[in-house]
Amino acid sequence: MKARTIEIMDTTLRDGEQTSGVSFSASEKLTLAKLLLEELKVDRIEVASARVSEGELQAVKNITDWAAAEGYISKVEVLTFVDKGVSLKWMQEAGAKVQNLLTKGSLNHLTHQLKKTPEQHFSEIQSVIEKAKELGIETNVYLEDWSNGMRNSKDYVFQFLDFLTQQPIKRVLLPDTLGVLTHTETGAFFKEIIKRYPNTHFDFHGHNDYDLSVANVMEALKAGAHGLHLTVNGMGERAGNAPLASAVAVINDFLPEIKIGVKESSLYKVSKLVSAFTGFGIPDNKPIVGDNVFTQTAGIHADGDSKKNLYFNDLLPERFGRKRKYALGKTSGKANIQKNLQELGLTLNDDELKKVTERIIELGDKKERVTKDDLPYIISDVLDSDLHQQKVFVKSYVLTHSKGLKPSTTLSIEIEGKTYEENAQGDGQFDAFINALKKVYKKEGRGLPKLVDYAVRIPPGSNSDALCETIITWQTKEKDFTTRGLDSDQTVSAIKATEKMLNLV
Numbered sequence: 001m002k003a004r005t006i007e008i009m010d011t012t013l014r015d016g017e018q019t020s021g022v023s024f025s026a027s028e029k030l031t032l033a034k035l036l037l038e039e040l041k042v043d044r045i046e047v048a049s050a051r052v053s054e055g056e057l058q059a060v061k062n063i064t065d066w067a068a069a070e071g072y073i074s075k076v077e078v079l080t081f082v083d084k085g086v087s088l089k090w091m092q093e094a095g096a097k098v099q100n101l102l103t104k105g106s107l108n109h110l111t112h113q114l115k116k117t118p119e120q121h122f123s124e125i126q127s128v129i130e131k132a133k134e135l136g137i138e139t140n141v142y143l144e145d146w147s148n149g150m151r152n153s154k155d156y157v158f159q160f161l162d163f164l165t166q167q168p169i170k171r172v173l174l175p176d177t178l179g180v181l182t183h184t185e186t187g188a189f190f191k192e193i194i195k196r197y198p199n200t201h202f203d204f205h206g207h208n209d210y211d212l213s214v215a216n217v218m219e220a221l222k223a224g225a226h227g228l229h230l231t232v233n234g235m236g237e238r239a240g241n242a243p244l245a246s247a248v249a250v251i252n253d254f255l256p257e258i259k260i261g262v263k264e265s266s267l268y269k270v271s272k273l274v275s276a277f278t279g280f281g282i283p284d285n286k287p288i289v290g291d292n293v294f295t296q297t298a299g300i301h302a303d304g305d306s307k308k309n310l311y312f313n314d315l316l317p318e319r320f321g322r323k324r325k326y327a328l329g330k331t332s333g334k335a336n337i338q339k340n341l342q343e344l345g346l347t348l349n350d351d352e353l354k355k356v357t358e359r360i361i362e363l364g365d366k367k368e369r370v371t372k373d374d375l376p377y378i379i380s381d382v383l384d385s386d387l388h389q390q391k392v393f394v395k396s397y398v399l400t401h402s403k404g405l406k407p408s409t410t411l412s413i414e415i416e417g418k419t420y421e422e423n424a425q426g427d428g429q430f431d432a433f434i435n436a437l438k439k440v441y442k443k444e445g446r447g448l449p450k451l452v453d454y455a456v457r458i459p460p461g462s463n464s465d466a467l468c469e470t471i472i473t474w475q476t477k478e479k480d481f482t483t484r485g486l487d488s489d490q491t492v493s494a495i496k497a498t499e500k501m502l503n504l505v
């Protein structure tokens with residue numbers, strides 16, 4: 001089959017921002033716009049809806065200033081409305097050059113929301129397109145609720161497309177606005193439309209209400225769609241939009257005839273950044289970008305990986321700038337533990353390995369989470385060995401928290417036989433503890449790893465709801481690593497996790 005290149009339009013900054021509770025700041029929008037176009041290399045980005053707010057106007061201005069200077073201006077798009085040119089005026093002020101005009105793609109929406117006839121609607125659209133042309137603004141047209149339009153008012157959709165394909169527009173954007181399509185219907189609708197209008201560019205815009213968005217993307221492409229609208233982490237209203245990372249992997253692995261320019265190895269980085277900006281967590285099992293999707297948990301799978309990579313599929317983590325991990329817990333066998341020991345550069349004999357495996361299974365049975373960085377402690381505990389010699393001891397501390405005063409900590413700590421005492425204030429007790437620790441390490445002429453993630457949980461079913469687990473992810477120049485602490489007091493559990501970190505760096 002002849003290869004063809006399609007366009008990927010990322011709409012994280014417009015439709016993705018329609019995720020409930022999510023709002024990007026202007027500087028976050030600019031950072032992401034640059035990353036999406038320059039590093040990830042999507043073809044186009046939709047960055048805002050016109051008319052939304054003053055802040056949004058400034059955000060788009062910042063993006064268009066940068067894009068114009070760097071030659072990306074024709075790749076920056078703004079959603080506009082059929083509003084007698086009000087949106088166009090907004091676009092002019094914002095310096096944007098491509099509008100994605102929102103029109104009605106089903107008779108139902110046209111009749112009940114706009115309360116217009118098709119003729120009135122088409123005439124108003126024509127005026128907007130003409131005005132845009134005069135202003136040097138290029139037009140793409142969204143047919144909102146197109147999928148239901150195809151089901152319930154096909155004559156209207158074709159009457160509309162007959163009209164639109166005669167207009168000076170660049171692309172027609174076909175959204176499954178309510179995420180109601182199945183993959184078979186998506187394919188059939190696209191086939192029918194592309195056969196009828198072979199010279200028009202059609203994008204597919206999928207939503208994920210039935211978790212079918214990626215399947216729908218595949219069928220739209222197989223039927224000849226020329227472009228896709230996707231969002232990072234599948235963000236968007238309700239169940240979200242078709243997720244960028246999954247769609248890219250599916251295209252690369254299952255549709256060899258389709259070519260795209262997106263750089264797979266940057267997908268994870270962008271996903272993490274969007275999650276950090278929005279606070280919109282990525283489920284651990286989200287394909288490609290979730291924390292656990294390259295983690296083997298079962299002992300038999302880890303064993304098979306050591307014997308000719310028997311449990312690998314084509315989704316190799318390295319493609320996405322990630323690494324395979326081997327979880328430790330109840331379902332681990334010795335193969336999981338061996339894999340983790342290899343990474344730590346440790347070796348155990350068969351008998352030692354058996355004992356350590358038994359302890360990890362025992363901990364897993366109690367629903368405790370065990371990480372690779374806990375291994376040295378478990379080994380020294382089980383084998384009574386000095387494999388992990390503790391060199392830093394948090395000897396004592398006083399934590400204060402009083403109304404009207406800043407929390408403070410006095411800390412006594414032993415580092416390789418030398419004792420230090422320091423005190424410091426902070427925004428909370430743990431922050432004060434870290435500040436005191438920083439003072440100690442400064443005296444030692446050393447820095448501390450950066451704290452990049454801090455999670456607190458009550459271990460489920462731990463039979464002691466008084467216990468609290470703090471899991472901290474740290475970052476040095478060389479690596480990210482995680483330590484955990486368990487205690488009935490939340491701050492103390494965080495201090496225990498910190499003491500482990502101090503013994504690992």
Ligand SMILES: CC(=O)SCCNC(=O)CCNC(=O)[C@H](O)C(C)(C)COP(=O)(O)OP(=O)(O)OC[C@H]1O[C@@H](n2cnc3c(N)ncnc32)[C@H](O)[C@@H]1OP(=O)(O)O
Binds near residue numbers: 050052083144
């Ligand atoms: C593809 C999609 O995801 S659709 C979502 C598009 N994006 C958004 O709605 C987010 C940005 N929207 C906004 O900030 C606001 O809704 C605005 C500024 C556009 C309008 O705000 P308001 O004037 O307060 O109106 P409201 O938010 O209630 O929207 C309803 C009005 O929009 C009209 N409308 C609906 N679709 C369209 C359209 N495609 N073109 C023009 N007007 C439209 C409705 O008929 C209604 O008008 P009416 O009040 O005269 O009956």
